[in-house]
Amino acid sequence: MEYLGLTLALFGAALASLLAGIGSAVGIGIAGESAAGVMTEDPDKFGSCLILQALPGTQGIYGLLIMFFALNKLGLLGGGEAALVTWNQGLQILASCMPVAFVGWYSAIWQGKTSAASIQMIAKKPEAMGKAIILPAMVETYAVLALLSSILMLMGVQLG
Amino acid sequence: MSYMYAVARLRAMENRFLDAAFFTRLIECVTLEEALKSLGETVYGQWITGGATPFDKIIDAELIATCKDLEQFVPDKRLLDIYRMPYDFNNVKVILKSAFKAREGGERRHDLLSAMGAIDTETLVLAIEGEEYGFLPYGLSDAIPHAWSVWEQTKSARDAELVIDERLFAAMKKLAAALNIPGLVRWVEHRVDAENIGSALRLARINIDPATARGYFHKGGALSPDDVTRLMSEPFESWGKSLSHTSFGAIFDALQDRSDMQAVLCDVSKELSASLIVVLSSAHYKTEAPENVLLYLLQKDEEAKNLRIALVCVANGLNREFARRLLSHGR
Numbered sequence: 001m002e003y004l005g006l007t008l009a010l011f012g013a014a015l016a017s018l019l020a021g022i023g024s025a026v027g028i029g030i031a032g033e034s035a036a037g038v039m040t041e042d043p044d045k046f047g048s049c050l051i052l053q054a055l056p057g058t059q060g061i062y063g064l065l066i067m068f069f070a071l072n073k074l075g076l077l078g079g080g081e082a083a084l085v086t087w088n089q090g091l092q093i094l095a096s097c098m099p100v101a102f103v104g105w106y107s108a109i110w111q112g113k114t115s116a117a118s119i120q121m122i123a124k125k126p127e128a129m130g131k132a133i134i135l136p137a138m139v140e141t142y143a144v145l146a147l148l149s150s151i152l153m154l155m156g157v158q159l160g
Numbered sequence: 161m162s163y164m165y166a167v168a169r170l171r172a173m174e175n176r177f178l179d180a181a182f183f184t185r186l187i188e189c190v191t192l193e194e195a196l197k198s199l200g201e202t203v204y205g206q207w208i209t210g211g212a213t214p215f216d217k218i219i220d221a222e223l224i225a226t227c228k229d230l231e232q233f234v235p236d237k238r239l240l241d242i243y244r245m246p247y248d249f250n251n252v253k254v255i256l257k258s259a260f261k262a263r264e265g266g267e268r269r270h271d272l273l274s275a276m277g278a279i280d281t282e283t284l285v286l287a288i289e290g291e292e293y294g295f296l297p298y299g300l301s302d303a304i305p306h307a308w309s310v311w312e313q314t315k316s317a318r319d320a321e322l323v324i325d326e327r328l329f330a331a332m333k334k335l336a337a338a339l340n341i342p343g344l345v346r347w348v349e350h351r352v353d354a355e356n357i358g359s360a361l362r363l364a365r366i367n368i369d370p371a372t373a374r375g376y377f378h379k380g381g382a383l384s385p386d387d388v389t390r391l392m393s394e395p396f397e398s399w400g401k402s403l404s405h406t407s408f409g410a411i412f413d414a415l416q417d418r419s420d421m422q423a424v425l426c427d428v429s430k431e432l433s434a435s436l437i438v439v440l441s442s443a444h445y446k447t448e449a450p451e452n453v454l455l456y457l458l459q460k461d462e463e464a465k466n467l468r469i470a471l472v473c474v475a476n477g478l479n480r481e482f483a484r485r486l487l488s489h490g491r
Contacts (some may be wrong), residue, residue, distance in 0.1 A: 030164060034447065037168030042175075042235075116164055117447045123171040 006074065006082060008090030012097035013070035016150065020063025020104030027056025034116035038123040045122065048129050052119050055136045056111040059104035062147040066100045069154050080105025083159050096153035103146030111139040161233045169233060170456045178463055180487075183470055187483055190477045191290045199467070206399045215471045219464045224275055226460050234453050240277055241343065242335050243457045245298060248277035248284075249328040252300060256307055256324070257317050298335075303327035321374065329355075329380045338434040343443060343451040350407070350439045352381030354432040356388045357408055361428055363393050365421055382406065396424075407435060426486065434488045437462060462488055 035049035068077070070093055075083040085093070118132035182202070188194035196215065200208050207213070207221035230240055251273050258268040273281045279296070287293055292303040307320040314320075329352050336344040356377045363373040370392040377385035383406065391402055400412035411431040415424050437458050443451035466487045473483035 033162050033164040034168040037165040037170075037233075038172045039167050041172035045172075062428060113447065116168070120168050120171040120447055123168060 001087070002085045005056065005085030005090030008087060009070060009074055009085055009093035012090075012094030013067040013074075013102075015094075016062045016070070016104070017067040017102040018095040019101040020066075020087055020108065021060040023105035023108030024063075026059050027108035027110075027115070028053060030112035031056060031101070031115035031119060034119040038119055042123065045126065048122050048126065048132075049119055052115045052122070052132060052136065055133075055140065056108045056114050057139060059100075059108035059111070059143045062143060063104050064102050066147065066150045066154070068128070069151060070097060073123060073154060073157065089122055089157060089159055092153065092157045096150055096157060099146040099153070100143075101147040104143055107139050107143045107146070110142075111136045137140030161235050163235060163450055163452075166233050166235060166451045167446075167448055170452055173229075173456065174459070178202055178467070179461060182322070182489055183466055184469045184484075187480050188465075189357055192471065195471055195474045199471075204467075208491060215475075216468070219467055220275060223460065223464055226457070227276070230453065236339065236450065238339055239344075239450060239453045240457070242332055242339070242348075242460075243454055244276060244278040245332055245335070246328060247274045248279050248298070249289060249300075249324055250274060251277050251279070251281055252288065252304065253321050253324050255285055256304070256311075256320060259289065260311055260317050260320070298331035300329050319375075325355075326378055329378050329405050333380050339450070341450050343440060343449065344454065347436070347440055348453065349380065349382045349450070351436055352378050353383050353406070353408065354431050354435060356381060356383060356385070356404075357391075358429060358432050360392050361396075361425060364396065365425060397420075407439065408432075410437065430486065430488050433462070433465075450451075 018110065032052040035053045039046055039049055071077050073083075074085065075081065114136040118135050122129055122132050174233040182198075186195055186198055189198060192215075196208060196213075196218075197220070197342040199205065199215070204218055207225075209217040227240060228246065231386060234240060245480060254272045258270060261304070262268055270281075270285060273285075275281060279282075284296075287296055288304060293304045294442065303324055303326075307323040310323050311317065329348070331366050332348045332351070333345070336348045359374065359376050363376060363428075370389045373392055374385060374389045377388045391399060392482070394402055396412075400409050400415075403409040403412060411428060415427055416433075437455065440451050440455045440458065443455050446452070469483055469486045472478070473480065
């Protein structure tokens with residue numbers, strides 16, 4: 001029971017990195033399929049396609065960021081001794097990691113789908129690149145809000 | 161390959177479609193050489209091997225190349241089969257009619273065979289003339305002997321053709337259902353309806369009795385052969401109202417006030433053909449809808465049809481305005 005708090009906190013950090021990372025991988029994969037289809041016919045669109053394909057990758061970075069935050073909070077970065085964490089505090093850290101884990105996971109997949117649609121849009125109308133970026137960027141808003149939620153909640157957790 | 165990849169690739173390929181401005185320029189050409197020169201600047205140019213290449217061959221070569229291209233990346237090749245199936249059945253009809261004529265001492269017309277079908281034309285000729293239909297797909301192994309027996313009883317090539325058409329629609333519907341794509345089943349039904357309505361209009365124009373015409377209508381559409389027969393017994397002006405519950409109603413409403421029946425027939429045929437594209441057009445907004453494959457092929461087919469109209473018009477010095485009216489712009 002001594003390490004239950006730490007385990008719960010690490011579980012939260014792992015989920016933040018894991019789910020957001022999986023979401024980003026799926027999202028980038030979806031957009032990548034679309035980009036490959038367009039580039040087979042028109043290799044000159046590589047630049048535009050790459051930008052749109054990369055958009056769903058940010059959720060994975062947000063997840064990693066929260067994981068670092070959590071590890072830093074637990075004193076596990078820098079080689080020092082781990083902080084003493086009660087099960088209640090561990091649970092608080094786990095809960096703090098959930099917004100970025102789940103919103104990151106789900107939003108990355110949908111952002112990938114929107115990016116894929118935008119890639120198909122620029123295949124026919126290359127001049128609409130600006131609009132094509134805005135559409136998947138709208139999905140990003142909610143991933144950013146989830147990141148902020150996780151950061152604020154983590155900052156609010158008081159370790160003894 | 162996934163449909164996400166395939167649809168994205170098709171979107172990029174759509175940029176190569178010939179636009180309305182090109183057709184306007186093409187129709188304005190004075191000579192066929194001039195028109196072929198314009199065509200040479202498009203994607204069709206690769207098939208122009210010399211000044212004497214017949215334009216039909218150029219158009220067919222592009223359509224065949226498109227099918228071969230799509231075969232490489234479309235996840236389910238059966239989607240291409242549903243597009244090519246009417247060409248196969250048309251080839252069967254050509255071979256059968258040639259065989260009927262040959263029996264009566266006439267000439268074979270195998271020059272009318274299309275290379276667009278999925279079944280090799282030579283194989284098809286050998287199978288039908290050698291009466292070895294067993295290996296033929298889409299239920300042709302049953303339909304061909306049936307068509308033969310109908311012809312032997314009635315000596316009517318038209319009646320034998322109806323047997324083949326009936327099997328075509330049944331096979332298309334079966335394949336669409338097997339593919340489990342709801343939009344495709346609706347499209348096949350729409351195609352059957354469009355065929356029946358087109359036939360009804362042509363038969364009504366030559367004053368065929370509705371009861372006699374009943375045998376010319378096919379099953380499998382949203383409208384039953386009886387519905388279409390009833391339609392024939394009504395005056396043309398009320399067809400729009402009678403079909404108002406279907407997507408065909410609007411086509412007839414728009415043509416209600418026209419008095420020139422020849423022009424109406426021409427416009428209805430054009431609109432019915434365009435409606436086959438319109439009925440699938442919602443797939444345009446779906447990034448991974450398999451229907452987009454068929455939609456692309458139909459658009460390419462429409463482009464080929466428009467090219468044939470424009471080039472025949474230029475080659476024969478026909479009325480440009482008439483040719484412009486025949487052009488279809490379903491997409």
